[in-house]
Amino acid sequence: MKRYDLTEDGYRRKFRTCKPAEGESPDMFIVRIVTYLDRWIELSKTDKSYEKLKDLIVREQFMDACPEDLATSLREKDLPTLERVAKEADLFLKARNRKLCDQPRKVFQSNARPRMDSVRPLEKKFNGGQPEVRKPAEDPTMEVTDDLQSEVVGGMVKLASGNSVPVMTNCAALGDPEKTRSLGLPVLKGEIGGREVDVMRDTGCxxxxxRKQLVDASQLTGECCLLLRIDNTALLAEKAVINLRTPFLSGEVKTLCIPGAICDVIVGNVEGARSPEDPDMSVIVGAATTRAQAKREAVTKPLRVPDIERHVGVDREQLIKLQQEDPRILALVDAGRTSRRGGKVVSFEKARGIVYWRYEDLGRNVDVKQVVLPKPLREYVMSVAHDSITGAHLGIRRTKDKVLSNFYWPGVDGDVTRYCRSCEVCRRNVKKGTVPRVLLEKAQGRQKHYYDRAAKRRKFSVGEKDASQATTEERPPTSSLAIPAASVTVIEDLEGEHFNDSDCEALPELGGWGSEETVKDLKYSDELTLDQRRQLEEVAVTYSSIFSDRPGTASTEEHCIELTSSIPVRQRPYPVPYAMRQTLRDELREMEDLGVIRKSSSPYASPVVVVKKKDGTNHACIDYRRLNKPTIFDPQPMTPPADIFQGMEKNQYFSKIDLSKGYWQIPVRKEDIPKTAIVTMDCHYEFLRMPFGMMNSGATLTRAVKKLLCGMDNVVDYIDDLLIHTETWEAHVKTLSELFKRLQEANFTVRSVKCLLGSRTVDFLGHSLGRGAIGLLDENVEKVRNVPRTKTKREVRAFLGLVGYYKEFVPNFAAVSAPLSDLVRKGQPNIVNCGDSQERAYNSLKVAVTSKPVLQLPDVNKRFVLRTDASNRGLGAALMQENGGMLFPVAYASKKLTDRESKYSVTERETLAIVWGVKKFSLYLYGTVFTLQTDHGALQFLNAAKFDGPRIMRWALALQVYNSDVQYIKGSENVGADYLSRIE
Structure with missing residues (x-):
């Protein structure tokens, strides 16, 4: 009993110091504590009464608080009462002339040098040039009484009582680490209980x-003995039997355990120990703990099974009764109808009194019957499918599959979804970042701080108005009104308590239909003579029926909507502000009167939003994004803007025609009308004409216009904008007459206020066109001239986008703009830091655009001249043509060099500029003879010379498909491609 500490004192210590074991529940831990207390009281022979228990607890508390020697003496006498304990303690203290508050002196070794038992011999740790010395480990075996002397004489330990005790063994490796390390004892790896340890062979032991920390309590024998250390001091050690596996000794060995050994294991001169010079090295192999060993030694945790209330179960009669008491199930059975849902035939039926939900999958030829579950049983079925050990708290879809494998009830999808989302275990184990943080007021405040950074602070006085306009963005959140970022203001200090709402201006209304445009609203060029203007007016009056702001009904094309799914697409209506609802109703009513829409009963429904056009008018637009996903794409191409301007270099007269609401002039195919249905807060309509926002609306309009213009070479189109260009006045009048005739026959209408007839120059697609040249639109030039100084990455991107639209007018645009494009790279600060290079690039681009550069329109019948140049930042190319004995630019192109390309040699960069420039303008150069000019003399023999570099040779071979004459020019003459390319 004493060996296993099953005594009164042992149970007392267990009661005071016990801790929960691995896998132990609170109930099990409490039972173990109560057991320790009961055994302690039983072995102390204490009656289970209040007075006796109080006496026991106070006596124990007194012994824990008093000095150790006094407590030891009192426990040896086994005093039964608290009065006897007090009397004996008083006699003990008087005999030693001490007070109760005095603590006994702890005896350490006689030498003044500190112990270093916890320092390993091979782990040298230095601190300021000195080895690190740890404090001596406090061990109960070291705190002996004054009866033990520190000096050993003749192999005997002399006690204070005068008796001598022989030393059982000695160990030289237990003294000063420095002395032991100087002996050069061998240290190898070994194993104790699967743990890798250091093993020292000490022939003086x-x-x-x-080391005691490596020994389990179950391996201790309960015996002790004295050790003689290398410094001639004695140490008390406990005995243990352990399984040892080392290069010097293996097997079950009797060992001495001390807490501060200089090495994990010290093997002395015992029977079976190998010589230090002849260790068994095969033991070292595989000494490390493998993953398989660690897995076998790991404590298996019990599986936690959730407590689910067990259901008593129901029989057939009870199930029938519960179904009959559910009114919703009765209503479904009474209806008894069969319907089709997504390729399945579904119905309710009764079999032997039980209601089943039956569906037949026609595609897979499967017939499934499910029990219609009454309401009292649904909660339990969902808990088994989701919370049980087989449910495993899986997601909504898998939980729903488990339920539907046998059961069904109306609204099962929503019930299972709500049950899974309200599961406490699932919510506790949700992944980080998927649940919004609370309180959300903090997040909203942080968002407001970032949103207001670019805002202006304003103050209002009494009666002052704010006329900020609100527009709708492409994706409205909850309202059809949103404030543009450019007009955000922070309104603070609203002085005064009253504000007259009647003084506020009304919100901008949708585009009105009251004003009728006629042929009288046509615009004519101021450069026309009276006779020319009269001729155009006669043509316009002849076809005056086409000039109207009301859309016509085109006969050349119908809009078709081909979907990949037959499931109707429907959405809830977007909320519209109350102030705009009446305006929206009036707009929809006017559209209904014009025959654009009609009332609908279609299963399709797309929400309505309100947008503002460039001319200031407002109209209803539809969010067709959901419908566009299953729509089959129409590959009808649109003519690129660059191709539109080809062949106009000799034209002298231009006229611009704009179709009146071009999309609404195309009718919708009869069977596709229900798919265009829209929904507002109180109305449901469908389109009879092609609406805006559909995926293929632009392609349908482009196809209709191209059919209209078939065979008219002097007319180009871009969606609903038409441009007439001719070389002579007679051809221009004839072409206009033919176009107006075709528009009238096809029932197209034209907006007269947006037309311009007989002009020498015209603004089209953001460019100014006329007199054989193409330039910049004055409106956009003014925007560049008035653009404020960029301070943030967003402003830099906006500036580069504005000037980048005219990059073909700026020589070497990529190299010039490189310092600015570097500012918007990922990782750069939001507030840009502009240096000298950025300032020069900003000013150079601004000057290049605001100087209104002009390019000559290309003539494919003339010879082209290509000039190229390269710098350490980018490549530049200029396509030119001769006119009147001088070369004029047709287009500029540039490219910023990559880090790899910037490391090319000068010759390689110049050759790269040629190859890139030729490919850039291959639409103009392929199949023709052109002149290639370069200011790098080594490349003038590009078509004939053999170059040593393989890269240049590959490029030279790639250019063999082009017919070019290479000419060398001076760098000062290369004004097209070299201009601005050297800016740093």
Whole structure:
């Protein structure tokens, strides 16, 4: 009993110091504590009464608080009462002339040098040039009484009582680490209980010593003995039997355990120990703990099974009764109808009194019957499918599959979804970042701080108005009104308590239909003579029926909507502000009167939003994004803007025609009308004409216009904008007459206020066109001239986008703009830091655009001249043509060099500029003879010379498909491609 500490004192210590074991529940831990207390009281022979228990607890508390020697003496006498304890303690203290508050002196070794038992011999740790010395480990075996002397004489330990005790063994490796390390004892790897340890072979030791931390309590024998250390001091050690596996000794060995051994294991001169010069090295192999060993030694945790209330179960009669008491199930059975849902035939039926939900999958030829579950049983079925050990708290879809494998009830999808989302275990184990943080007021405040950074602070006085306009963005959140970022203001200090709402201006209304445009609203060029203007007016009056702001009904094309799914697409209506609802109703009513829409009963429904056009008018637009996903794409191409301007270099007269609401002039195919249905807060309509926002609306309009213009070479189109260009006045009048005739026959209408007839120059697609040249639109030039200084990455991107639209007018645009494009790279600060290079690039681009550069329209019948140049930042190319004995630019192109390309040699960069420039303008150069000019003399023999570099040779071979004459020009003459390319 004493060996296993099953005594009164042992149970007392267990009661005071016990802790929960691995896998132990609170109930099990409390039972173990109560058991320790009961055994303690039983072995102390204390009656289970209040007075006796109080006496026991106070006596124990007194002994824990008093000095150790006094407590030891009192426990040896086994005093039964608290009065006897007090009397004996008083006699003990008087005999030693001490007070109760005095603590006994702890005896350490006689030498003044500190112990270093916890320092390993091979782990040298230095601190300021000195080895690190740890504090001596406090061990109960070291705190002996004054009866033990520190000096050993003749192999005997002399006690204070005068008796001598022989030393059982000695160990030289237990003294000063520095002395032991100087002996050069061998240290190898070994194993104790699957753990890798350091093993020292000490021929001056007569036993086996193990660090006590490596020994389990179950391996201790309960016996002790004295050790003689290298400094001639004695140490008390406990004995243990352990399984040892080392290069010097293996097997079950009797060892001495001390807490501060200089090495994990010290093997002395015992029977079976190998010589230090002849260790068994095969033991070292595989000494490390493998993953398989760690897995076998790991404690298996019990599986936690959730407590689910067990259901008593129901029989057939009870199930029938519960179904009959559910009114919703009765209503479904009474209806008894069969319907089709997504390729399945579904119905309710009764079999032997039980209601089943039956569906037949026609595609897979499967017939499924499910029990219609009454309401009292649904909660339990969902808990089993989701919370049980087989449910495993899986997601909504898998939980729903488990339920539907046998059961069904109306609204099962929503019930299972709500049950899974309200599951406490699932919510506790949700992934980080998927649940919004609370309180959300903090997040909203942080968002407001970032949103207001670019805002202006304003103050209002009494009666002052704010006329900020609100527009609708492409994706409205909850309202059809949103404030543009450019007009955000922070309104603070609203002085005054009253504000007259009647003084506020009304919100901008949708585009009105009251004003009728006629042929009288046509615009004519101021450069026309009276006779020319009269001729155009006669043509316009002849076809005056086409000039109207009301859309016509085109006969050349119908809009078709081909979907990949037959499931109707429907959405809830977007909320519209109350102030705009009446305006929206009036707009829809006017559209209904014009025959654009009609009332609908279609299963399709797309929400309505309100947008503002460039001319200031407002109209209803539809969010067709959901419908566009299953729509089959129409590959009808649109003519690129660059191709539109080809062949106009000799034209002298231009006229611009704009179709009146071009999309609404195309009718919708009869069977596709229900798919265009829209929904507002109180109305449901469908389109009879092609609406805006559909995926293929632009392609349908382009196809209709191209059919209209078939065979008219002097007319180009871009969606609903038409441009007439001719060389002579007679051809221009004839072409206009033919176009107006075709528009009238096809029932197209034209907006007269947006037309311009007989002009020498015209603004089209953001460019100014006329007199054989193409330039910049004055409106956009003014925007560049008035653009404020960029301070943030967003402003830099906006500036580069504005000037980048005219990059073909700026020589070497990529190299010039490189310092600015570097500012918007990922990782750069939001507030840009502009240096000298950025300032020069900003000013150079601004000057290049605001100087209104002009390019000559290309003539494919003339010879082209290509000039190229390269710098350490980018490549530049200029396509030119001769006119009147001088070369004029047709287009500029540039490219910023990559880090790899910037490391090319000068010749390689110049050759790269040629190859890139030729490919850039291959639409003009392929199949023709052109002149290639370069200011790098080594490349003038590009078509004939053999170059040593393989890269240049590959490029030279790639250019063999082009017919070019290479000419060398001076760098000062290369004004097209070299201009601005050297800016740093």
């Amino acid at each position: 007569e036993g086996v010593v193990v």
